[in-house]
Amino acid sequence: MYDVARPVTGNALEETGRIPVLPAENQPRRPAAPSGPDYAAIQASPEFVSLRRRFRGFVFPMSFAFFAWYMTYVLLAAYAHDFMSRKVFGQVNVAILLGLGQFASTAVITWLYLRYARRQLDPRVAELRARAGLAEEKRR
Amino acid sequence: MTALAAGGLTASDPIVNTVVFALFVAITLYVVYRAGSRNSSTSDYYAAGSAFTGRQNGIALSGDFLSAASFLGIAGAIAVHGYDGFLYSIGFLVAWLVDLLLIAELMRNTGRFTMGDVISFRMNQRPVRAAAATSTLVISLFYMLAQMAGAGGLVALLLDIHTRLGQALIIGVVGLVMVLYVLVGGMKGTTWVQIIKAGVLMLAVVLIAVFLFGKYGFSFSNLLSAATEKSPLGEHLLEPGGSYGKDNTTKLDFVSLALALVLGLSSLPHLLMRFYTVPNSLEARRSVVWATVCMLVFYGCTLVIGFGAAALVGPDEIRSAPGGENSAAPLLALHIGGTLLLGVIAAVAFATILAVVAGLTITASASFAHDVYANIFKRGKAEPADEVRVARLTAIVVGVLAIVGGVLANGQNVAFLVALAFAVAASANLSTLLYSLFWKRFNTTGTLWGMYGGLIACLLLVLFSPVVSGAPDAIFKSIDFAWFPLKNPGLVSIPFSFLCGFVGTLVGRPKADAEKQAEMEVRSMTGIGS
Numbered sequence: 001m002y003d004v005a006r007p008v009t010g011n012a013l014e015e016t017g018r019i020p021v022l023p024a025e026n027q028p029r030r031p032a033a034p035s036g037p038d039y040a041a042i043q044a045s046p047e048f049v050s051l052r053r054r055f056r057g058f059v060f061p062m063s064f065a066f067f068a069w070y071m072t073y074v075l076l077a078a079y080a081h082d083f084m085s086r087k088v089f090g091q092v093n094v095a096i097l098l099g100l101g102q103f104a105s106t107a108v109i110t111w112l113y114l115r116y117a118r119r120q121l122d123p124r125v126a127e128l129r130a131r132a133g134l135a136e137e138k139r140r
Numbered sequence: 141m142t143a144l145a146a147g148g149l150t151a152s153d154p155i156v157n158t159v160v161f162a163l164f165v166a167i168t169l170y171v172v173y174r175a176g177s178r179n180s181s182t183s184d185y186y187a188a189g190s191a192f193t194g195r196q197n198g199i200a201l202s203g204d205f206l207s208a209a210s211f212l213g214i215a216g217a218i219a220v221h222g223y224d225g226f227l228y229s230i231g232f233l234v235a236w237l238v239d240l241l242l243i244a245e246l247m248r249n250t251g252r253f254t255m256g257d258v259i260s261f262r263m264n265q266r267p268v269r270a271a272a273a274t275s276t277l278v279i280s281l282f283y284m285l286a287q288m289a290g291a292g293g294l295v296a297l298l299l300d301i302h303t304r305l306g307q308a309l310i311i312g313v314v315g316l317v318m319v320l321y322v323l324v325g326g327m328k329g330t331t332w333v334q335i336i337k338a339g340v341l342m343l344a345v346v347l348i349a350v351f352l353f354g355k356y357g358f359s360f361s362n363l364l365s366a367a368t369e370k371s372p373l374g375e376h377l378l379e380p381g382g383s384y385g386k387d388n389t390t391k392l393d394f395v396s397l398a399l400a401l402v403l404g405l406s407s408l409p410h411l412l413m414r415f416y417t418v419p420n421s422l423e424a425r426r427s428v429v430w431a432t433v434c435m436l437v438f439y440g441c442t443l444v445i446g447f448g449a450a451a452l453v454g455p456d457e458i459r460s461a462p463g464g465e466n467s468a469a470p471l472l473a474l475h476i477g478g479t480l481l482l483g484v485i486a487a488v489a490f491a492t493i494l495a496v497v498a499g500l501t502i503t504a505s506a507s508f509a510h511d512v513y514a515n516i517f518k519r520g521k522a523e524p525a526d527e528v529r530v531a532r533l534t535a536i537v538v539g540v541l542a543i544v545g546g547v548l549a550n551g552q553n554v555a556f557l558v559a560l561a562f563a564v565a566a567s568a569n570l571s572t573l574l575y576s577l578f579w580k581r582f583n584t585t586g587t588l589w590g591m592y593g594g595l596i597a598c599l600l601l602v603l604f605s606p607v608v609s610g611a612p613d614a615i616f617k618s619i620d621f622a623w624f625p626l627k628n629p630g631l632v633s634i635p636f637s638f639l640c641g642f643v644g645t646l647v648g649r650p651k652a653d654a655e656k657q658a659e660m661e662v663r664s665m666t667g668i669g670s
Contacts, residue, residue, distance in 0.1 A: 036669065037662075039655070039658040039669075040658040042658075042668065043658040043661055043662050048662065048665075048666075051665060051666070052665060059242060062241055063237070063241050063242060070398075070402055071398075074227070074395055074398040075395065077223075077227060077380035077381075077394070078380070078391040078394050078395050081379060085378075085379040090360075090362075090364070091361045091362075091364035091365050091378060092364065093378055095380050096226075096364075099223075099226055102230045102233065103436060103440065106236070106432065106436070109241075110236075110237070110240060110429055110432050114425075125665070125667070132668045
């Protein structure tokens with residue numbers, strides 16, 4: 001099974017060879033196909049389309065959600081002083097609770113993304129890499 | 141009031157402060173020397189051979205990010221202005237989500253050394269790299285100015301040096317040590333400096349926060365009551381509006397600042413470059429997660445430290461101390477732990493400035509050597525050894541600029557200057573980064589319009605804002621050519637750069653290169669070819 005927690009060993013730079021502007025030291029040492037992967041074909045493949053849909057389907061709404069929630073908080077802090085100053089318990093008021101709420105939502109979104117990526121994205125990436133002949137590097 | 145502050149100063153012991161700081165410099169220099177013996181190849185110098193783990197890089201990221209502004213500036217802002225200081229830390233924290241969801245992994249997969257690698261991937265190399273290098277250098281210098289400005293105030297407070305010349309001398313020493321880190325250690329050495337610094341800083345804030353919490357019977361509410369009793373703001377200390385609530389302009393300014401904070405972080409070149417020090421996108425993801433965890437802990441602690449400083453030291457004493465707001469945390473350390481703790485905190489604060497400036501220097505030098513020298517002048521055919529030599533020379537030049545700038549900017553409010561750097565970063569880079577990663581049609585014209593449009597709009601708005609002229613705390617007090625009311629330009633310049641990128645793409649002649657777009661998209665999402 002593909003293990004997310006394990007880093008890929010070896011120097012990733014050694015495999016690099018795709019930017020046209022590389023300095024001479026980084027010629028691709030891996031005996032990959034000399035012409036390189038067929039990116040257009042990969043991009044058009046249903047597997048890649050599905051990966052992209054799942055990736056964007058998560059990060060776009062999630063980004064929008066945390067941004068909207070953050071801006072709501074900021075606007076409340078700027079324009080709704082009475083509401084924010086309401087005491088909830090002891091000296092702790094709505095403003096402080098909402099602020100700590102931003103801490104909590106950041107932690108939760110990070111955790112949700114980690115879980116989603118591990119379950120939905122990483123296996124699909126691994127599969128696409130395997131088809132492109134990169135399987136071994138991922139597993140070792 | 142002044143007597144109190146003066147009493148606080150005599151109690152501080154410049155010798156202890158200097159010894160602790162010298163110890164830190166000695167240890168880090170040794171580590172840098174050990175780490176950096178082989179730095180001849182470009183990938184060693186720029187990206188530490190991509191050999192760091194996600195955890196190491198995450199801690200180094202927080203080290204790179206937690207500047208003097210975060211530590212001294214935010215603690216001070218909370219102590220004096222109360223809740224409005226806390227708002228800074230929330231922006232700085234939430235901003236990591238942009239990195240996590242939209243930038244870090246794609247960036248790692250696509251580029252190799254600099255932000256220019258990603259932005260120019262499917263565009264005309266030379267003009268786009270020139271734009272990327274310009275924005276990187278402007279942002280790095282802006283940010284560096286903020287750090288060096290903080291160093292001056294800190295010197296005044298901690299070493300009891302009050303002459304401009306004496307402070308300038310210390311700023312010079314800070315700059316020199318920083319250049320040494322970069323020249324000797326390259327990215328690997330600099331990363332270790334960040335890791336050590338982040339470790340010491342986190343340890344210090346956690347210990348102080350736990351101590352303060354304990355002092356108030358582990359009740360946050362008690363701590364808040366104590367702070368409100370001492371503050372002239374009273375109950376208002378706990379409510380938003382302490383520093384931004386005056387009128388509609390200041391409120392709008394606050395919204396603008398908040399926008400710049402949350403969008404700027406993910407476009408700061410020295411943080412983006414950190415993602416290349418790990419081997420792949422998974423480790424880049426883990427880096428962001430580790431950094432986020434560090435931020436959660438750190439900003440939780442600064443909240444306690446800020447209100448603790450308000451309660452124990454009191455806003456009046458903080459305000460009248462040399463260094464003003466920035467002196468809240470050091471004064472608090474003096475109150476609870478005497479001269480030794482002050483020495484430690486002083487050293488931590490110095491180390492923070494040193495490490496952040498080193499990170500900025502290596503970024504600026506990498507961008508110049510890799511984007512400008514190797515890819516624009518030599519059209520991608522530079523010898524790696526030459527490229528590294530150019531990078532080292534640039535680092536020296538940047539170091540000199542930082543020292544001169546630091547001497548000139550001595551005394552400006554640190555947190556505020558950093559916020560401006562964030563606005564420049566968000567305006568110049570974010571739109572282009574996001575468009576080139578996610579928008580198929582985006583082309584060279586759009587890239588150039590987006591970057592230059594955002595950058596120029598942002599700089600012009602700052603130039604004609606109350607920061608530069610007209611206001612009592614402006615750089616030029618006597619003349620007034622300000623017509624833009626907001627101190628932070630983000631609210632206008634960030635959307636403007638998105639608009640420029642969009643319009644530029646529609647009117648641009650060279651259509652997007654479909655082949656390169658396919659390569660970039662596949663590569664960014666899967667790492668194939670990277």
